[in-house]
Amino acid sequence: MSLRHELERLLGKFGQDSQRIEDSVLIGCSEQQEAWFALDLGLNSSSSINASLQKPEVEKELTGSFTELRKALYQLNVKDASLLSTAQALLRWHDTHQFCSRSGQPTKKNMAGSKRVCSSNQIIYYPQMAPVVITLVSDGTRCLLARQSFFPKGMYSALAGFCDIGESLEETVRREVAEEVGLEVERLHYSASQHWPFPNSSLMIACHATVKPGQTEIRLNLRELEAAAWFRHDEVAIALRRNNPYTQQQNGAFPFCLPPKFAIAHQLIKEWVEKPIRFTLPV
Ligand SMILES: NC(=O)C1=CN([C@@H]2O[C@H](COP(=O)(O)OP(=O)(O)OC[C@H]3O[C@@H](n4cnc5c(N)ncnc54)[C@H](OP(=O)(O)O)[C@@H]3O)[C@@H](O)[C@H]2O)C=CC1
Numbered sequence: 001m002s003l004r005h006e007l008e009r010l011l012g013k014f015g016q017d018s019q020r021i022e023d024s025v026l027i028g029c030s031e032q033q034e035a036w037f038a039l040d041l042g043l044n045s046s047s048s049i050n051a052s053l054q055k056p057e058v059e060k061e062l063t064g065s066f067t068e069l070r071k072a073l074y075q076l077n078v079k080d081a082s083l084l085s086t087a088q089a090l091l092r093w094h095d096t097h098q099f100c101s102r103s104g105q106p107t108k109k110n111m112a113g114s115k116r117v118c119s120s121n122q123i124i125y126y127p128q129m130a131p132v133v134i135t136l137v138s139d140g141t142r143c144l145l146a147r148q149s150f151f152p153k154g155m156y157s158a159l160a161g162f163c164d165i166g167e168s169l170e171e172t173v174r175r176e177v178a179e180e181v182g183l184e185v186e187r188l189h190y191s192a193s194q195h196w197p198f199p200n201s202s203l204m205i206a207c208h209a210t211v212k213p214g215q216t217e218i219r220l221n222l223r224e225l226e227a228a229a230w231f232r233h234d235e236v237a238i239a240l241r242r243n244n245p246y247t248q249q250q251n252g253a254f255p256f257c258l259p260p261k262f263a264i265a266h267q268l269i270k271e272w273v274e275k276p277i278r279f280t281l282p283v
């Protein structure tokens, strides 16, 4: 039985129209050139025509269980986490762009799900990402990690912030570091980037930065962060080896933990642990 037939059978079993398969979006392709699609079963939409779908029934039929996205990203390998992140962000974008913001008329998805077109004036809408910088600040021997109140207990990460309109990445890094911890950035190195599904769809741009020698006093902005501190190289190296705050932090045995492997914050911290000197010398 083909996957399409299997999906049609499942939708039928849950009282859904098999036409719903047309709502699928293309999220990638296997090494054997098989296309991968994602479909929103609408289990979380309150007003939805799909309200008849019940989570427990779906879980039983598929012998699985639904997990909150943030937790799932800790459990999956990097490739699957990346696919899940793309699927979730793209499906959510379609769900929130059903109507044209100019005419108020419905928009229609193209087959792959890479855009939507207004049925009355042909305006094309493309999925968007918000640029966000994430910066690991170092003072030469230590790095600065911070936590927001909604992070899993004990988790610390690098400083992050949305780019304001009209700003360059460099300007955003300097402004965010100054706003959140009151420090002045001296040098900046670009590291890498990643798509991130939260809060909607972000393009995370990761950088290493250093502060001026001797200027390391943190002035914490409590409206943005719950805590921030300098961490020694050996402490961070140990924390990198433990990975899942959702399972390991609860017993309080560890002083702090870091974001999951899939998150670019983790890669940024790992890079600093492996080559701390590279990010403190002049470019
Ligand atoms: N992948 C990774 O490794 C990591 C990813 N991140 C992600 O980075 C993102 C940004 O970090 P965060 O510290 O929250 O950012 P900021 O420090 O910029 O603070 C967030 C605030 O910025 C305002 N804001 C400006 N533009 C936007 C926008 N386009 N969308 C939403 N809010 C906006 C909002 O303020 P107001 O409510 O006043 O309007 C919001 O509350 C987070 O959503 C987080 O998921 C963070 C760390 C690691």
Ligand SMILES: [Mg+2]
Residues within 6 Å of the ligand: 159, 160, 161, 180, 224
């Ligand atoms: Mg921030």
